[in-house]
Amino acid sequence: MLNAIRASRILTMEGHNTSPRTDSGYYSFPDVIEDGVIVHNSSTIVDVLSFKAFSKAYSIKAEDLGDVTLTPGLINCHNHLELSHLKGKATFGKGFESWIESALPLMAAPVDAQSLSAAVSEMKESGTAHIADVNGRAPEAVYDAVTTADLSCHIQFEVFGYDFPNISDGTLCADDLFPSSAAALPLEAKKRWMTLSGHALYSTSPDALVIAKQWCRSNERYFSIHLAEHPGEEELLTTGTGRFREQLSRRVLPKDFTPPAMRAVPYAHHLGLLDETTLAVHCVHCTQDDISILQQTGTSVCLCPRSNELIGVGTAPIRNFLEAGLQLTIGTDSLASNHDLNLWNEARVLRDSFDIPAGALLRMLTVAGAKALGITNELGTLSKGKRFHYAILPEDF
Structure with a gap:
C-alpha cells in the first residue's frame, strides 16, 4: 500500500552523493524540492517529487507535515x-x-x-x-x-x-x-x-x-x-x-x-x-x-x-x-x-x-x-529504492 508525506522543503542530498570537496558546492544544499512529497510503502521510498508532479501522477492523499524541511535519516x-x-x-x-x-x-x-x-x-x-x-x-x-x-x-x-x-x-x-x-x-x-x-x-x-x-x-x-x-x-x-x-x-x-x-x-x-x-x-x-x-x-x-x-x-x-x-x-x-x-x-x-x-x-x-x-544502497539520501527514513531539519539550521 502506498502512502505519502508532504513538506515545505525536501533536501534529498543526492547532489552530495560524491567525494567530499571544499568548493562552494560542498557547503550548499543541492537538489532542494520545494513543496515536496515522498511516496513510500512504509519501508521503501517509491518516489520523491514536487507536490505539483505528485498530484498529476498519484491519486493517493499526502499527509501534510507542514512548514518543515525534511532530510535523509x-x-x-x-x-x-x-x-x-x-x-x-x-x-x-x-x-x-x-x-x-x-x-x-x-x-x-x-x-x-x-x-x-x-x-x-x-x-x-x-x-x-x-x-x-x-x-x-x-x-x-x-x-x-x-x-x-x-x-x-x-x-x-x-x-x-x-x-x-x-x-x-x-x-x-x-x-x-x-x-x-x-x-x-x-x-x-x-x-x-x-x-x-x-x-x-x-x-x-x-x-x-x-x-x-x-x-x-x-x-x-x-x-x-x-x-x-x-x-x-x-x-x-x-x-x-x-x-x-x-x-x-x-x-x-x-x-x-x-x-x-x-x-x-x-x-x-x-x-x-x-x-x-x-x-x-x-x-x-x-x-x-x-x-x-x-x-x-x-x-x-x-x-x-x-x-x-x-x-x-x-x-x-x-x-x-x-x-x-x-x-x-x-x-x-x-x-x-x-x-x-x-x-x-x-x-x-x-x-x-x-x-x-x-x-x-x-x-x-x-x-x-x-x-x-558501506550502506549507500540503503541510506544517506532521499532517493527511490532506499529505506524510508527521514529527519526534520531543526529551525536553527
Whole structure:
C-alpha cells in the first residue's frame, strides 16, 4: 500500500552523493524540492517529487507535515549503547585518565533495559536512522532494542587486550576475536550487520588488530578504531611513559610491552589498518602529516566533538580535515561521555565552534556516514529504492 508525506522543503542530498570537496558546492544544499512529497510503502521510498508532479501522477492523499524541511535519516557513526546506564555517572572535564578511572568500575554493571530503550528512543526521535554501535557484552539486547524501534545498526565487536588464544604461536584467527555473545545474534544480523573493530592501538595486540582488519576486508565490512583521541595515548605510543601507561600497566598492557615509538596515525598506517573501509574515531591529536596519511589512504574520520570536550581531551583540527578533503562523519559516542545522543547537538557544536555551514554538516550526518559504513544502497539520501527514513531539519539550521 502506498502512502505519502508532504513538506515545505525536501533536501534529498543526492547532489552530495560524491567525494567530499571544499568548493562552494560542498557547503550548499543541492537538489532542494520545494513543496515536496515522498511516496513510500512504509519501508521503501517509491518516489520523491514536487507536490505539483505528485498530484498529476498519484491519486493517493499526502499527509501534510507542514512548514518543515525534511532530510535523509541521520547516521550515528560511533556509539556504545551498552553503556547507556552510565549517563551522568562518570567524571567530566579532567582528562581521559580521570574519566576512565571513574567509568571503568561502572562498566561491569549489567546493561539496563530501560536505559537502553530510552537511549534508542531518543535517537529515533531526533532523526537517527542507523547506528554504528561498538559492543561486546550485550549485542543481542542492543540489536533487539534498535530493530524494535524500526532502526538499524551495525554491531561492532570490539577487539580488546593482548591475551588471545594461539597468539604466541602465530595461529590466531578471526574466530578467536569474536566474543561468545556473538552467537546470540540473529542470522540476518550476522550476515549484514556484524563486524569487528579495534579498541585502540594502545589497548589491543597489534597482531589481533591486523587480523581483525583483514577479516573486515575479506568480508566487505568496514573496520573502526579509536585513534589519536587523547594526549596520554600519544605519550604512551611514542615514549612508553606517563600516567596513562601506569594505568594500563595495572590491567591491560603485558609486562614486556614495548612502545612502537610512533604517533597513532603513522603506527596505524604501518600496521595496514588505514584504507577506504576504515573509520578512524575521534582523531583529536592529528598533525598535518597525520592528516596527509588519512587523506592518502582514503580513511574516513568520525568526529565526536561533545564527548571530546566533556572528557577534556582536546579539539580535533576540523578545518584542516575539511581543507584536506577528508570524509568526515559524526558520532555521539556513549552516554558515559555525553549528555545525550542527539546528532543535531553534535552538529551545532561543529557549526558554532568551527563556522561549518549547514550543508557540510548535513553531508557528514547522512551521505558521508552511509559511505563510510558501506550502506549507500540503503541510506544517506532521499532517493527511490532506499529505506524510508527521514529527519526534520531543526529551525536553527
